[in-house]
Amino acid sequence: MEKSESKLITEGGRRIDGRALDEMRPLRIEAGVLDKSDGSAYIEMGKTKIYAAVYGPREAHPRHLAQPHKAILNCRYHMASFSVEQRKAPGMTRREVELSKVIREALESVVLLEEFPRSAIDIFIEVIQADAGTRTAGLDAAAVALADAGIPMLDLCSAVAVGKVEGRIVLDPSEEEDKRGEADMPVGMAPRLGSIVLLQLNGRLSSEEFLEALELARKGINIIYELQRKALSKRFSSVVSSQEE
Amino acid sequence: MYRVGAKPYPTKIMQEKLYELISRGERLDGRKPHEYRPLEIQTAIIEKAEGSAAVTLGGTKIIAGVKTSLGSPYPDTPNQANIVVSAELLPLASSFFEPGPPDEKAIELARVVDRCIRESKMLDLEKLVYIPGRSVLVIYIDVYVLDYDGNYFDPSVLAAVAALATCKIPQYESRNGEVVAVPDSFTSLPIRRLPVSVTVGFLRDKMVVDPTALEESAIDTSLVMGWSDENEVAAIQKNLPGIMQLSLINELLRVSREKSIELRTKMMSTVGRIGMV
Numbered sequence: 001m002e003k004s005e006s007k008l009i010t011e012g013g014r015r016i017d018g019r020a021l022d023e024m025r026p027l028r029i030e031a032g033v034l035d036k037s038d039g040s041a042y043i044e045m046g047k048t049k050i051y052a053a054v055y056g057p058r059e060a061h062p063r064h065l066a067q068p069h070k071a072i073l074n075c076r077y078h079m080a081s082f083s084v085e086q087r088k089a090p091g092m093t094r095r096e097v098e099l100s101k102v103i104r105e106a107l108e109s110v111v112l113l114e115e116f117p118r119s120a121i122d123i124f125i126e127v128i129q130a131d132a133g134t135r136t137a138g139l140d141a142a143a144v145a146l147a148d149a150g151i152p153m154l155d156l157c158s159a160v161a162v163g164k165v166e167g168r169i170v171l172d173p174s175e176e177e178d179k180r181g182e183a184d185m186p187v188g189m190a191p192r193l194g195s196i197v198l199l200q201l202n203g204r205l206s207s208e209e210f211l212e213a214l215e216l217a218r219k220g221i222n223i224i225y226e227l228q229r230k231a232l233s234k235r236f237s238s239v240v241s242s243q244e245e
Numbered sequence: 246m247y248r249v250g251a252k253p254y255p256t257k258i259m260q261e262k263l264y265e266l267i268s269r270g271e272r273l274d275g276r277k278p279h280e281y282r283p284l285e286i287q288t289a290i291i292e293k294a295e296g297s298a299a300v301t302l303g304g305t306k307i308i309a310g311v312k313t314s315l316g317s318p319y320p321d322t323p324n325q326a327n328i329v330v331s332a333e334l335l336p337l338a339s340s341f342f343e344p345g346p347p348d349e350k351a352i353e354l355a356r357v358v359d360r361c362i363r364e365s366k367m368l369d370l371e372k373l374v375y376i377p378g379r380s381v382l383v384i385y386i387d388v389y390v391l392d393y394d395g396n397y398f399d400p401s402v403l404a405a406v407a408a409l410a411t412c413k414i415p416q417y418e419s420r421n422g423e424v425v426a427v428p429d430s431f432t433s434l435p436i437r438r439l440p441v442s443v444t445v446g447f448l449r450d451k452m453v454v455d456p457t458a459l460e461e462s463a464i465d466t467s468l469v470m471g472w473s474d475e476n477e478v479a480a481i482q483k484n485l486p487g488i489m490q491l492s493l494i495n496e497l498l499r500v501s502r503e504k505s506i507e508l509r510t511k512m513m514s515t516v517g518r519i520g521m522v
Contacts, residue, residue: 094352094355094356095356097352098349098352098353098356101349102482102483102484104486105466105483105487106486108486108487109466109486109487109488110488183364185481189491190488193488194490194491194492195488195489195490195491196483196488196491197483197488197489198483199481199482199489200481200482200483201364201478201479202360202364202480203364203479204366204473204478204479205477205478206476206477207476207502210478210498211494211498214491214494
């Protein structure tokens with residue numbers, strides 16, 4: 001509407017928050033942050049802040065949902081009412097239902113569900129502040145929480161969004177870039193397997209741009225993967241040291 | 246026919262069989278891996294709806310209807326008409342669908358159809374504003390899955406787009422700050438392009454397009470790609486659990502694009518260029 005809005009990318013190829021096109025926002029991942037759950041994690045990606053907790057494997061409820069040959073995975077992605085500019089009604093929106101599904105399906109790709117027949121693994125993702133990239137950051141945290149719970153997995157899931165802003169492909173779009181940009185593409189991978197576990201696109205990309213975006217996502221994913229592993233090794237090394245003391 | 250999803254073990258056997266067939270360039274129903282099932286599109290099947298279409302893709306049947314009314318725009322888009330998409334997986338369609346409010350699969354279907362229409366900028370929504378910030382056209386698109394044999398995404402997008410493309414809405418006028426319908430005067434929606442979606446199933450290093458329900462239970466995962474035109478992807482949704490090998494991306498793009506052109510050509514032959522702007 002307002003044509004006078006400031007440009008999102010400067011002549012020198014910098015973004016409004018000063019980042020380069022292929023630069024992510026400051027990222028922090030911590031494992032084992034909640035007490036009662038079997039596994040948990042916290043992630044901060046810029047202003048996006050998310051907790052994830054895992055319960056299980058435990059008895060599946062209601063019982064008829066139990067599968068004779070594997071565990072069922074339940075996932076709830078939920079945003080706190082105060083996490084966004086305009087207060088969000090606390091119930092599940094259609095968007096949250098869809099994102100719960102795609103995040104669960106990404107994790108189902110790597111969790112060894114056959115190890116726990118007749119049981120359920122529940123994953124709860126709570127977005128306490130949303131500033132773009134919440135489904136990908138939520139998946140990053142959930143994967144760490146699952147590993148923290150000691151659930152066997154083929155690999156972690158690492159995810160990041162890529163976007164198209166003023167004709168340029170950028171890594172990890174901010175809320176402003178997402179809102180005013182031309183495309184937003186969340187990508188989740190199992191890095192060690194070289195496979196995609198989550199892929200969505202909102203907005204228009206040519207085939208070439210799609211490939212470029214995927215390549216850029218991979219770059220971000222490798223960084224996140226390293227950080228996830230560090231968070232986990234820090235978690236378990238601290239357990240060892242506290243026993244030594 | 247074997248009931249999909251009833252037991253896990255036949256699925257594993259089916260996976261081996263399917264892989265073996267695809268490797269030879271064949272499929273269970275006699276199709277080639279990159280071949281769609283017979284497609285039929287009928288429009289204007291519901292007289293009381295402003296636009297409607299029935300799409301049959303092999304054993305999957307979808308009906309889409311468009312109803313419109315006047316309403317207020319969303320605060321963040323005062324100069325655009327509203328689109329509201331919903332979808333239902335009717336219990337008529339499969340023994341696996343149950344009555345009740347839309348579940349996550351129905352919500353996902355609605356949101357993917359919405360994304361294909363919205364992100365492709367199929368409709369010129371700014372042309373459907375009668376009083377900026379106050380009165381715009383509200384377009385309700387409802388998709389019903391009537392019979393399910395796999396891949397409800399592509400025929401749903403086809404049905405929704407065909408219904409919109411052949412939609413006839415009242416001609417509205419703004420008179421002294423009031424919006425009124427001109428008696429006996431109808432018009433088409435301002436259509437810019439016809440988006441279509443292509444669903445591809447992955448089984449290890451192989452791909453099949455338009456999977457049946459049986460194939461859906463055996464493949465690793467599947468991906469829906471919405472194409473706004475020949476060269477532009479407007480929506481993507483990986484819609485099943487499981488992994489998709491990165492090495493398949495280039496082949497995926499090539500096949501998906503080729504099939505999107507095929508589907509759009511078929512749709513054009515049904516809906517023509519009515520209302521295209």
